[in-house]
Amino acid sequence: MTRLLLKRPTLVAAAAVVAAALVIATPWFVAEGDMRLMIEIFAVFAFAQGWNFLAGYVGIMSFGQQLFIGLGAYCLFLASNWTGLNPFLILPLAFVFSAGFAAMISPFIFRLRDAYLAISIWVIAEIVRSFISQRDWLGSVSGLPLVATREMARSVVATSTFYYAGALALISVFGLYYLSISRLGLALAAVRDNEETASAIGINVWWTRFFGFVLGSGFTGLAGAVYYMSVFHVEPGGAFDPNWMVIMLFIVIIGGVGTIEGPIIGTAIYFLFRAWFAGTGNLYLMMLGAAAVLVMLISPSGIWGIVKSKLGIDLLGARRASGLEASSKKTRTAS
Amino acid sequence: MIWVETIVNGLLLGGLYALVGLGLGxxxxxxxxxNVAQGDFIVAAAFLGVFLLPWTPVHPLLVIIPVAIAAFGIGMLLQWLLINRVLGHDQIPQILLTFGLAIVLRNGMVELFGANTRSxxxxxxxxxxxxxxxxxxGVLPVLILAIAVFLFATLHLWLRKSDMGRLIRATADDHRIVQLCGVNFRSIxxxxxxLAMALSAVAGILLAMRGSFTPYSGADRLLIAFEVVVIGGLGSFWGMFLGGMVLGVAQLVALKLxxxxxxxxxxxxxxxxxxMSPSGLAGAFRR
Incomplete structure (x- = not known):
């Protein structure tokens, strides 16, 4: 058992290489239409994983992550349209801008806790949405097109976007894994579980939370930019839509908060649900909500939580819920 | 003079906003x-009001009474059947559960009643x-402010003087000790x-009488309620009233501009x- 544990980071690295190879090979085997769906799946998975990182690893619950989806998309669209630069090259700007915005608001919103913190981010999202809706130079209600991609070949645009989306998905799984076994990941887990103890062992609680929030929100912004790059058009009503939050919550809750594997299952279930019930409109949103309520009543740790406790499988065992597990992980990273 | 009128109207609207926040607070x-679903319950109460209106005798305003009673029952059921099961040190399950409920409620109302604007x-x-x-x-806004002040004052006195109010205050201080004294804190x-739901329901009906609503109004209502509570300083009773006033005046002055x-x-x-003041207005005055 110990030997298996010692080997796990190596196994995960091997899995990461295989997954990356699969992503790289995909455009040769998959039709453009299917690739578009895969971009959407990857982007939504990245949104969900970004929220999961905040809620399950940093311990910050937010009901306003659509704020960063919109900010990332608008940042990319505006920067590309104004300067005429290739959007694929300036994509990191979306991360920098969203992360910077998160850094700017955190001193104020961190004064609130739990649901109040969650809703204050939502309030900020509403402010930004109404601000953009009323400004003509930001495209007002009807939004903005992405000009630069019009002149590019369609297959190049599709393949490049697909690679970015694939990279997001890979980071959401393997990046999160390596982050969670790093020093920062341990500090985040300590702060999430018990702030007093964390600060007693020398962790700066405020800065750790700040860093986690900025990182997670920047990532969501990046994913938002990639998502809207694949649809070529962004408008405030869609980009800052609270329904993004509903989807993220559903995926993470159903799969299991604070696990890496859970949101993978959640994303699969979400897209199956959508394919089956897309025609039913509100009924399908109702089912997402009802499923979230049921999971909270039956098993708050989600489907992956049930699998883990019933079958004892722990693929990317990055969750440090109990003290025992945490100490075994710590020796592992030290060795 | 037009500005004085705007500010006075803002204060009148603010009383109602304070009432919207009262249930949540x-x-x-x-x-x-x-309860993240509070905003959508407020809208549901307005729908119930619309349907009970034809059967309401004497005056339409009286529709508040049956709706408040129904909301009280629904609130108790909600707590017994759902929220009491996920109580614990960790707040996340409660918040996510009510968030799920909000989604069900909102889309259920769209499905049943359509997305039209009503009042x-x-x-x-x-x-x-x-x-x-x-x-x-207007007579109605003044009447609504009077109802809001009356409910704030009544709740305040009831919590001070009555046995049940005393029990509720004790539970708020420490529910475990209340349990030790032989009272099931879950029923409290x-x-x-x-009560929180009944208060919200009254606010929902009054909002629907003053203005209009759609099944999607719940999010705005929740944000107002939440802002009132935070501006008021999380749990300060009259601070919430002040918070409502601030929001009401700010909104009407801004709409004018x-x-x-x-x-x-x-x-x-x-x-x-x-x-400027992280502990809300009440905190600013206390300092």
């Missing part, structure tokens, strides 16, 4: 529970006005949630207050 004060018709009352020191004021929680702004400036005022 009361539930948080007693149970440390934030509760109170007949002539809506258009009646009077002159007060040269100001033109159910009563408190019932920029008619398309909607709730945006209310949100901005909230963020500004949060920046």
């Amino acid at each position: 009361f539930a948080f004060g007693v149970m440390r529970i934030v 509760i018709n109170v007949g002539d009352l809506r258009f009646m006005g009077f002159d007060f020191l040269g100001l033109k004021l 929680y159910a009563v408190a949630m019932g 920029d008619p398309a702004s909607g709730l945006m400036y209310g949100h901005i005022v909230f963020i500004l207050i949060l920046i």
